[in-house]
Amino acid sequence: MKLNGEDRKFLELAIGAAEENMRAGGGPFGAVIVRHGQVVSRAGNRVVPEHDPTAHAEVQAIRLAAEALVTHDLSDCVIFASCEPCPMCLGAIYWAGIRRIVYASDRYRAAAAGFDDERIYAELALANSERSIVMDRGLEKEGDSVLRMWEEFPGKIQY
Numbered sequence: 531m532k533l534n535g536e537d538r539k540f541l542e543l544a545i546g547a548a549e550e551n552m553r554a555g556g557g558p559f560g561a562v563i564v565r566h567g568q569v570v571s572r573a574g575n576r577v578v579p580e581h582d583p584t585a586h587a588e589v590q591a592i593r594l595a596a597e598a599l600v601t602h603d604l605s606d607c608v609i610f611a612s613c614e615p616c617p618m619c620l621g622a623i624y625w626a627g628i629r630r631i632v633y634a635s636d637r638y639r640a641a642a643a644g645f646d647d648e649r650i651y652a653e654l655a656l657a658n659s660e661r662s663i664v665m666d667r668g669l670e671k672e673g674d675s676v677l678r679m680w681e682e683f684p685g686k687i688q689y
Contacts, residue, residue, distance in 0.1 A: 537632050540562050540608075540610040541562075541633075543562045543610065544560045544561055544572075544611055544634070545560060545612045545634055546560065547612070548574060548587070548613075550574065551573075551574020551575060551576070552574075554574070554579075556575050556576045556577070556579055557574070557576075557577055557645075558575070558613075558643070560572070560574050560575075560612040561573055561587040561590070561610065562609070563592065563607050563608070564607060564609075565606055565608075570594075570598055572591065573590035573591040574587050575587045575590070576590060584618065587611065588611055588619035589619055591609065592622050596626070604627055604628050605627035605628065608629075608630045609623060609628050610631075610632045610633070611632070611633040612633070612634050613633060613635040613636070613637075613639070613640050614633045614637045615633065616637075616640075616647040616650065617647060617650045617651055617654060618650075625689075637651075
């Protein structure tokens with residue numbers, strides 16, 4: 531796909547964030563969230579420096595954007611990423627309501643650099659009983675009870 535000038539500019543910012551972040555001790559990934567042509571957040575992957583396996587660039591950028599905009603709904607935003615988002619980041623992007631992702635490198639190039647998400651993509655397609663992580667279920671009635679309470683909760687904000 532050929533990028534327009536604005537997309538190119540924001541994607542270059544994401545790539546720049548990845549480079550800067552890597553030099554500062556983080557991973558080689560960067561993300562920028564843009565709303566109505568304005569940068570809302572810019573972040574890099576901080577998994578190792580923060581000892582946080584969820585501190586991927588996209589998740590960090592979503593957290594910063596939600597805080598800056600004082601909302602969990604980022605549906606009017608676009609995320610630019612230096613690399614195709616991993617399954618966790620893709621899930622966070624869906625939960626944030628972001629409807630467009632523009633990325634540079636892809637998951638296969640990331641795998642060649644030692645970041646292989648393909649195992650996770652494959653696992654997600656399996657039934658719970660077939661996954662490498664054991665998933666045990668219990669106290670279904672009690673858990674379901676909380677969700678029934680939520681359905682009737684007058685102060686809920688759906689997300």
